[in-house]
Amino acid sequence: MKHLLIKCIVASVVCLIGMLNCFEKEVVKDNLELLSSTTEFSDELFFAYPKYIADTGVSLVITDLNDSKIVEVDYSGKLIRTYGQKGRGPGEYLMPSNPIMANDLLYISDAGNAKILTFESNGSFNNEIKISDPILEFTTNGEYLYAFTFNSVDDRLIKKYSMNGEFINSFGKLETTEETSLNNITKLVIYNNELWVLHLYFPILKIYSLDGELIQKYNLSNAFDYSERFNQSKEKPKYSNVSGQKVIYQSITMNKDGIYLGIYDPSNNNIIADHFNFDVIPITRYRYTSNDEKIYHFHSVLVDSTLYVAGADTEPGLFIFNKTD
Template identity: 25%
Template sequence: MKKTYLLLFFIYMLSGTSCKDDTSHLPTVNLEKDLSINQLRDSSYISDIRSLFYYNGKYYASDYKRDQILILNENLELQKILGQKGKGPGELLGASDIYVYNDTIFVFNDSKRSFELFNSEEHLQTIDLLSQHSFSSGMRFAVNNSEIYFSSFYSQYSISRYYYKLDSAQFFGRSTEYRTPRESRIKNKRHVHVLDSKIVAIADCQPFIDVYTLAGEFVTSFDLSSIDQIKKIIEYVERNNYAENSYFQFFPESYVCEDNIFILITTVGKNDEKYKNTLLELELEGDAIKPVRLLNLGDGWFKSFCISGNKIVAFNGSTAELIRYDY
């Protein structure tokens, strides 16, 4: 395991850029709650928010247990509920990851392996994955024009550019070969974002970010392993020597806003206690990524978040609360 990680770092150091030594120890900002809710205005309760997205003054939240999309205003007040649980056309069975593009809401329907499209009032369309797609829920995807970009390990590639109106796909993106085909598939997942006319792909169990053009051409890679908190994750993984076909998730969630990238990182404390309450903030400057700071969300086990201007909204799975922060 240790040799595998060392080889991986060496390859990415040669082909990309690493964080400089003076960014290994980043400042930490302890955020304070501005507002929190666990119950909606209709007296129903929030259950399991798997994905959050901010668009045009509203927060969109996918509740996996309720199988609904919640639309909230900036004060986290319920404005609209879309979708319902079921196996029928347009119904949801595992409302997972979400993206809003040109007023259209894209929701990954986990059990059906499809994207469901809604406007602010009703279901519009179902987009089924192609047979070669292997997208897993819990990974960010992005939409640009009539193309959906998402993590999908296929052959030697890690990302799919899905032309859903034509039912065709292009595959691109670097990947790493592991001991078995299954291990290669589960360890090459990416959170995929469109930012500044580029594709930003964040590996979820490897400490790097790849950048591509919208056409899928490789631009550069950024090694995050010099950051103190990420060093500790790597050391933890090496100590525990994870079994074949298993892995430890470094980065369970991410989001982009303006020129900034935010990553929810798993941190390791004393006695190997693990926490999911810290965001790593980075800034994209041209073709360079600069680590900025760490944002501590406080006690809890956080599962999803989004950014809007100077606000962060995050779902604390420990308390089933949506929490808003100033930052």
């Protein structure tokens, strides 16, 4: 009986080691294949800083933060239409960003005019919602607006508004711990009636209810090589000391296969997307390494097995990659 127990223990240990080895193999980087890049455009598709890209379900919408432009392209990168124009009037914008589809409308935030614009699917202007503070990030489920604004950095992070722009409440206190100081949000995403919040400078992912109750908080420090590449001082950091050079994430995409985080990698010629399951356990790192010019990763979205990156090499543009698995 004793020998049988020992054999069972040994078998269990061997099995566990095997599982760990499989897990290590799963998180080893995979290659992304560059299918095409479009950096030479007509006047309508000339980009200065294509900061955001979103999937409408039938096409892609790209917003240029510096050149004040909103364009819709098909999945091959061909121009379909433009939305609105630069300015301060109805249907006009100065700093368009955060394209979101809800209620069959395209929502665009405009920090330059402190408002959110809505457009019909044919490109025509629908309405605009005035917000008291300029918006840095926002999302909507068509019933409420959730935003991180320029004035959110005092003691709270997320503000909830009605669809008319009336302030309802705020939640998600700014917090500082011995290891991390949490400030700018990089993305707000509503998925399965929950608000997912990805932080810009530190590997922190939070999930809130739509009423603002914290459901779960994940520290991703041990996922992939985040700790090695973005090591923070063990001394308690101050909010004002966080620099833009410590940016980790550029985007978050969710689909039936899990969560994909777009990674900012300024030190190497890499485009990176890290795949997690919905328990936020790392699965695979997808990577493309350029042998020529460095490709800057501004924002990305995953559609099926294709990764669309708004970025730049020698010129800003749209870069299309295919997952190889």
